[in-house]
Amino acid sequence: MSLLDSVQTALSAVQDPELHRSITELGMVENTNFNDGKVTLKLLLTISGCPMKDRLRADVTNALLSVEGVTSVELEFGVMNEEQRNNVKLLLRNGREKFIPFAQPDSLTRVIGIASGKGGVGKSSLTVNLAVAAANKGLKVGILDADVYGHSVPRLMGLMGQRPTAIDQMFIPLEAYGVKTVSMEMFKPERADAVAYRGPLLHRVLEQLLSDAYWGDLDLLLIDLPPGTGDLAISLGQLIPSSEIVVVTTPQIAAAEVAERAGRIAHQIKQHVIGVIENMSDFACPKCGEEMSLFGNGGGEETAKRLSELVGSDVPLLGKVPFTPKLRTGGDAGTPVVLSDPDSIASKVINEIAASLMLRSKSLVGVRLGFAQ
Numbered sequence: 001m002s003l004l005d006s007v008q009t010a011l012s013a014v015q016d017p018e019l020h021r022s023i024t025e026l027g028m029v030e031n032t033n034f035n036d037g038k039v040t041l042k043l044l045l046t047i048s049g050c051p052m053k054d055r056l057r058a059d060v061t062n063a064l065l066s067v068e069g070v071t072s073v074e075l076e077f078g079v080m081n082e083e084q085r086n087n088v089k090l091l092l093r094n095g096r097e098k099f100i101p102f103a104q105p106d107s108l109t110r111v112i113g114i115a116s117g118k119g120g121v122g123k124s125s126l127t128v129n130l131a132v133a134a135a136n137k138g139l140k141v142g143i144l145d146a147d148v149y150g151h152s153v154p155r156l157m158g159l160m161g162q163r164p165t166a167i168d169q170m171f172i173p174l175e176a177y178g179v180k181t182v183s184m185e186m187f188k189p190e191r192a193d194a195v196a197y198r199g200p201l202l203h204r205v206l207e208q209l210l211s212d213a214y215w216g217d218l219d220l221l222l223i224d225l226p227p228g229t230g231d232l233a234i235s236l237g238q239l240i241p242s243s244e245i246v247v248v249t250t251p252q253i254a255a256a257e258v259a260e261r262a263g264r265i266a267h268q269i270k271q272h273v274i275g276v277i278e279n280m281s282d283f284a285c286p287k288c289g290e291e292m293s294l295f296g297n298g299g300g301e302e303t304a305k306r307l308s309e310l311v312g313s314d315v316p317l318l319g320k321v322p323f324t325p326k327l328r329t330g331g332d333a334g335t336p337v338v339l340s341d342p343d344s345i346a347s348k349v350i351n352e353i354a355a356s357l358m359l360r361s362k363s364l365v366g367v368r369l370g371f372a373q
Helices: 003-012 053-065 082-092 123-136 199-211 231-239 253-268 299-311 325-333 345-357
Strands: 029-035 038-045 072-079 110-116 141-145 165-167 170-172 174-176 179-183 220-224 244-249 272-281 317-322
Touching (some): 003 053, 123 141, 123 179, 123 220, 123 272, 123 345, 199 231, 231 253, 244 253, 299 317, 317 345
Parallel strands (some): 038 072, 141 220
Antiparallel strands (some): 029 038, 165 170, 174 179
């Protein structure tokens, strides 16, 4: 192998930090020259002001200096033209125009909507902690914050004020704790701006967040749905018919009656309701150790029972997450409790629920079957 071939091999091993594809495959390498131990090349960025420019410089330089015979590297940066960016987008989309990857017949990503009958039950906090717990178990995980009016996932994930990298009409989800994250908040001019969208526009927003993001290969996508039975809950079932639903409730029986409605609308639009999570459950008094039921009890069991009767099959209670201030403080600090206090009872329950969500029911849906010819 010639020295120039070795240089090209080294470059092909360098990945774009955001797209996770080889820089040579993406067409980012231009004008590579080698002379007297010095490699000179031009690297094309997908956009001007790419936030990963310094990371790319370091990765490319280190890769080339590891090649025997290379003594120095001179790197120049440029920016792709529109045609080159279009080629990148087509490559990332496997040659197809804009589409929702999770709605395709060959998609193996499990899409789970986290729903609730009303707000204030800790749905977003559970979504974030379940996602991080699943990522810690080795899954490739994404979160779509579809709670357009009450989006809180960026704060919970420690991503406040950060913007995704955009390549024309495609953007790269932000990543934290091994989880790719997309939220409406990331696209507002000002964080304090209100989102005042009506039904048809909400459907379009959800469709764009799903299709315009380059998610890569995901094992699991959790969608934090708005509370209630409104437009976005229905749109999810229409845009991704294979999506499933987990219903979150509090222990209060009155809350269970409301939570049931979220499962009912999912059942009406042919979504599979895979279980119920009870949040803010009994917890031990920090002083005397006595079990306390701050928000009542029985709501999770009641919701699971009602939904099982509705769908005609078992809708299990996946777990009861005890009330803990650490779940709230972790959210304010942008550090999920499964990381900040992994030995807490709440973290252990969340990890158990995440493990159960990683297991599909015994079905051939979404499973690749090998046929001998």
